[in-house]
Amino acid sequence: MKVWKFGDDVDTDQIVPGRYLTIYDTSELAKHAFEGVRPEFSAEVQEGDVVVAGRNFGCGSSREHAPLALLGAGIRVVVAGSFARIFFRNAVNTGLLPLVSPDTDTIPDGSAVVVDPHGGYIEVDGKRYVLEPVPAFLQKIVDAGGLVEYARGREEVEICTGSQ
Amino acid sequence: MGATIVEKIFSARCGRGVSAGDVVMAPVDVAMIHDITGPLAIRKFQEMGGTRVFDPERIVMLFDHQIPADSIPAAENHRFMREFALEQGILNYDLREGVCHQVTLEKGRVGPGEIAVGSDSHTCMYGAVGAFATGIGSTDMGFVLKFGALYFRVPESIRMNVDGVFPARVGPKDLILSIVGDMGADGATYQAIEFAGEAITAMSMAGRMTCTNMVIEMGAKSGLMEPDATTWDYLHTLGRERSGASGPGADDDASYAEQREYDVADLVPQVAVPHNVDHVVGVDEVTGTGIDQVFIGSCTNGRYEDFAEAAEVLGDQAFSEDVRVIVIPASRTEYLRTLRAGLIERFVEAGALVEAPCCGPCMGGAFGLLAPGEVSLSTSNRNFRGRQGSAGAEIYLCSPATAAASAIRGEITDPREV
DSSP: OBEEEOOSOOBHHHHSOGGGTTOOOHHHHHTTTTTTTOTTHHHHOOTTOEEEEOSSBTBSOOOTHHHHHHHHTTOOEEEESOBOHHHHHHHHHHTOEEEEOTTGGGOOTTOBEEEETTTTEEEETTEEEEOBOOOHHHHHHHHHTSHHHHHHTOSOOOTTOBOO | OBOOHHHHHHHHHHTSOOOTTOEEEEEOSEEEEOTTTHHHHHHHHHHTTOOSOSOGGGEEEOOOSSOSOOSHHHHHHHHHHHHHHHHHTOOBOTTTSBOHHHHHHHTTOOOTTOEEEESSGGGGGGGGGTOEEEEOOHHHHHHHHHHSEEEEEOOOEEEEEEESOOOTTOOHHHHHHHHHHHHOTTTTTTOEEEEESHHHHTSOHHHHHHHHHGGGGGTOSEEEEOOOHHHHHHHHHTTOOOOSSSOOOOOTTBOOSEEEEEEGGGOOOEEEOTTOTTOEEEGGGTTTOBOSEEEEEHHHHOSHHHHHHHHHHHTTOOOOTTSEEEEEOSBHHHHHHHHHTTHHHHHHHTTOEEOOSSOGGGGTSSSOOBOTTOEEEESSSOOOTTTTBOTTOEEEEOOHHHHHHHHHHTBOOOGGGO
């Protein structure tokens, strides 16, 4: 499993351009992932590879096609210095794990990576990088495998209750 | 400790005091879905076991991104949503009314103190009438359609105190571009922006919408203005009467993550340069840049006031024949107002292509796409690489006045010089 390294402010138009938003099939979407900025991505990405980026990954549109395209490409984890708010939540909801690590700048493209979300670290070329925990109220959605699974068995939710 | 506007809204809707940082399952008053993210939201609702939506009257449905259908898959998405609207008893504006955010506001579907969500990132625009409004993804929207509620982390607020009077041909778009440039693309992530001050009080509803529309470009969750006489006059014309006391407004001793001061008297026309919205410069740094296409429209700048600003700069001149000028009103209502004022005729005489209300080239879906190496100047809200077509094209963002001045000369031009 290897690292696909990106910089800061990777926006959702880079992850999947607007002209493909009539597509909902994840494997079809995956063919267009990072099409404009890394044209080799869709052909070369392997199941279990990890996207690593700098600050503000996923900024821009609310399109859920972005996490779906990455999932379709076999990406299960994105590690970034920080995430844009809507992308972060969309990722959790769809079962793509967004993990925050403060030191992603030093991680090189193409390096070998092992992710241990429960241990709270990723290991790149033998070096460990600390991961921040997912916010508690979202952890139960992660544990359920996504928001659909979390919501499926419920008939109603208790409104104005807190959680954390 | 006093409360911010956002804390006031969540406390009122939850029936107890909540503060920034609290996580609450809050009721949703308005949920907007359109033709790009709506089909997936409906599928998620169904996958969650949903059979009846929580309240059809609180759901706003319309098509704006790919209209009239530009492909068979788009037509299928439209049909799928039409059938869902019929089955659920949801009023569907279909492709008749225009761009989602403009339509949701002008149909009076959202008001002060309400919690609104839309499966579109520029849903934050509804904060112009004092609502808490934020963009969400399709799965969250599926959850909202089923339960009428969603988990929210109540955001901290950043207060923008904006004073002064705009100089000629400088306006709200220049202000918000300048703020985004200062804050950076992630400068307000997870936070809300509260706009206040004499420049906001003096601003039209159209200008206020331009400002709240773009808070997402600094990562903000919501952008709000306290309702005032201008707001209530606007809502009154929409048939929405005032209910209860004034507000929601912030307490004097509310706690802010940050307070910033702006004076628009010193502001010059602003331009966001490729490929990020926070790469903002004064127009003088890019004057003379050649352009191939100019787009005047979008939920950010597609209202009558925006076209009036462009028309004033245009006067009786013509647009450059080297530039493709695309004018698209944000809604049928704004289109008619612009048409009846004679401005549409003027734009057509000057050489513009006027299209029916829709998102148009803003998100590079339906039409108006750019070839590699081409340059677009646009009054919309994003200039990301590939946003309007080829990843090899460049997009600059500006006000309607700067767009019109530049379309006349065929290069980026200071609107104060035309």
